[in-house]
């Protein structure tokens with residue numbers, strides 16, 4: 001018995017503790033109790049308060065609901081909704097080779113879209129959407145979970161933590177050291193949709209280098225031909241290498257070619273929810289602020305622990321109302337391609353990947369970031385091998401690419417500004433906007449809705465380098 005909860009059984013073990021199936025003493029209802037080891041030094045971080053206020057507003061049928069949290073015996077416990085159907089990855093694996101029906105794909109994916117649209121409407125990024133973090137409830141509802149790994153708290157201590165994601169689901173802009181944005185979540189959701197359609201990951205690779213190349217080119221094996229044209233079309237757009245060209249969740253649900261098909265497969269309440277007015281209305285069942293603080297503290301801990309393994313993890317990022325009104329940041333005309341360029345050079349010296357592989361991949365039907373559909377002259381490769389990334393990629397086992405990563409770096413600016421902080425509440429309000437690259441600001445347009453992103457991109461390559469050095 002724990003704080004009024006009776007343990008029914010252990011569901012599984014994650015990197016930060018166990019997940020238990022529990023039942024309140026006075027009820028037959030079942031919940032998941034996540035048990036997280038905590039260290040005293042991380043308790044009560046001031047920066048948790050604002051993040052908690054944000055998290056406490058999360059309430060949607062397609063988001064795993066939080067019920068309670070408490071601390072006992074050096075552990076933090078979070079009580080949340082139990083999803084009896086398990087996670088989507090388990091379901092995919094359980095299919096063996098039998099493909100899901102089109103109805104199942106559209107029904108599940110539609111609900112994932114509703115959940116993601118809900119958080120995006122609140123200017124929150126999930127940052128770790130993957131089939132392992134999406135659950136099925138007993139009533140058939142699909143729910144996005146594991147906001148824990150999706151949330152970074154910049155602490156008031158020495159480091160700031162930035163979430164990177166799970167490499168197999170990470171979008172090209174992240175490899176190009178661009179900020180995480182709402183379309184990065186769209187890319188990850190595209191990976192989940194592709195998995196539902198094929199039972200395979202879109203970017204399979206035997207090495208990091210091959211993985212990153214495929215991701216940066218948006219090169220994936222075609223979907224089975226029996227699937228409707230609308231799904232082929234949607235996947236193609238979700239895997240556009242430039243985030244500007246990917247549809248937003250709003251577009252997918254309301255005006256993309258897939259929208260009608262998706263809506264037809266949504267449960268009735270979901271169909272109603274596509275109406276933006278209804279979506280914005282759902283605010284019932286908020287967390288109590290006090291509980292939210294504890295959860296936010298846990299999230300900060302999780303980030304710290306994760307990065308202490310040199311691998312990284314982390315954060316949902318809100319934008320405040322003021323920021324919504326601000327001119328939004330614009331993507332530079334073409335990605336800088338830093339990673340792509342280095343990888344291309346790496347091919348000259350790599351023993352495992354010759355230029356023929358690159359040529360083959362370049363002939364894919366997907367456009368490359370530097371060559372959106374035109375047939376310009378091939379770039380000359382730099383003769384000097386890029387030692388840094390080359391050695392990194394050759395040493396790192398690709399199995400690591402399914403892990404969630406956080407990176408840490410020394411905090412610059414105001415260390416109290418957390419990724420879940422709302423700019424309007426911080427002393428740096430205004431200053432932060434001034435510091436933005438002015439070239440990346442432009443008025444908002446309706447058809448281009450890459451409209452919010454993290455503030456400070458991280459040095460992913462540098463961090464991966466540290467990882468491989470420690471292997």
Ligand SMILES: Nc1ncnc2c1ncn2[C@@H]1O[C@H](COP(=O)(O)OP(=O)(O)OP(=O)(O)O)[C@@H](O)[C@H]1O
Pocket residue numbers: 011012013014015016017018019032034064080081082083084086087132135145146149404
């Ligand atoms: N709300 C839930 N309902 C049903 N099962 C859940 C729920 N949350 C987690 N699980 C299951 O419990 C197990 C452990 O989950 P947990 O989130 O603790 O770790 P993980 O996701 O496997 O790893 P990590 O969090 O370290 O990345 C997993 O099998 C997961 O599918």
